[in-house]
Amino acid sequence: MNPFDLTGRIALVTGGNxxxxxxxxxxxxxxxxxxxxxxxxxxxxAAAAKALGGKALALVADVNETAQVTRMVADTVRHFGxxxxxxxxAGINIRKPPEDYAAEEWHQIVDTNLTSVFQCxxxxxxxxxxxxxxxxxxxxxMTSIFGFDKGPVYAATKGAVVQLTKSLAAxxxxxxxxxxxxxxxxxDTELTRGLRRNFPEAHDxxxxxxxxRRWGDPADLAGTAVFFCSRASDFVTGTALxxxxxxxxxxx
Ligand code: NDP
Numbered sequence: 001m002n003p004f005d006l007t008g009r010i011a012l013v014t015g016g017n018x019x020x021x022x023x024x025x026x027x028x029x030x031x032x033x034x035x036x037x038x039x040x041x042x043x044x045x046a047a048a049a050k051a052l053g054g055k056a057l058a059l060v061a062d063v064n065e066t067a068q069v070t071r072m073v074a075d076t077v078r079h080f081g082x083x084x085x086x087x088x089x090a091g092i093n094i095r096k097p098p099e100d101y102a103a104e105e106w107h108q109i110v111d112t113n114l115t116s117v118f119q120c121x122x123x124x125x126x127x128x129x130x131x132x133x134x135x136x137x138x139x140x141x142m143t144s145i146f147g148f149d150k151g152p153v154y155a156a157t158k159g160a161v162v163q164l165t166k167s168l169a170a171x172x173x174x175x176x177x178x179x180x181x182x183x184x185x186x187x188d189t190e191l192t193r194g195l196r197r198n199f200p201e202a203h204d205x206x207x208x209x210x211x212x213r214r215w216g217d218p219a220d221l222a223g224t225a226v227f228f229c230s231r232a233s234d235f236v237t238g239t240a241l242x243x244x245x246x247x248x249x250x251x252x
Contacts, residue, residue: 011033095195125177140162188217224241
């Protein structure tokens with residue numbers, strides 16, 4: 001039996017309509033899972049569903065709205081008949097020096113990157129428990145490990161996501177739910193295009209600082225996500241795995 005086979009598994013990927021979320025959704029679908037993706041933008045959702053081969057369920061949902069999170073999970077369960085896998089991937093950044101943040105900006109980042117992750121996990125838990133187990137993947141960052149002068153609030157949320165992941169893993173191991181975090185390095189997406197627009201030197205600095213000497217592609221996250229969502233990781237929980245071309249393992 002292939003330990004990475006996801007045939008018959010039902011997955012929900014927040015922020016699955018682009019970037020890393022879509023890369024992960026494609027990996028899960030290729031491994032056999034039925035996949036729901038959720039995002040705010042209906043057009044991006046439709047394009048992503050097409051890229052996923054037409055069988056994916058695309059849900060318009062804002063993860064900052066508790067009622068929409070509840071509905072997103074309920075719609076997935078109704079459409080596919082259950083929920084086995086949650087990838088709580090949706091995230092944003094606003095980059096500026098710490099002294100320049102408005103209180104609303106702090107809340108916007110914390111709500112999207114941290115509070116929503118908790119709420120999505122809470123919403124998914126009862127159905128996973130009912131089915132006798134599940135897999136949850138959260139998305140940290142290099143800023144779960146390192147500080148980031150250009151994104152202090154983002155870094156705070158990504159550090160906290162790892163601690164939340166460990167705590168959920170400890171709490172829900174009794175329910176056979178494994179909770180792990182992926183810490184992506186620098187990946188070429190809309191999010192980091194913003195970084196490179198604001199800081200043109202960022203592209204070359206990342207290449208020079210990364211032992212693999214390149215930026216990552218969303219597809220680079222797919223294999224690790226399949227591992228964390230499959231039987232192959234049934235005794236792996238509460239971990240945070242960098243997928244970063246060696247960025248976090250090397251001084252230079
Ligand atoms: P993108 O900006 O490319 O994608 C973000 C996704 O999140 C989109 O699908 C967007 O869809 C969705 N999203 C944002 N806010 C909400 C919301 N309130 N409700 C629902 N969906 C939302 O970013 P990435 O793919 O780069 O990032 C994905 C995750 O990976 C984030 O958590 C990010 O912090 C993390 N990450 C990214 C890295 C990188 O180098 N790219 C490195 C480390 C971590 P829509 O706009 O339709 O709502």
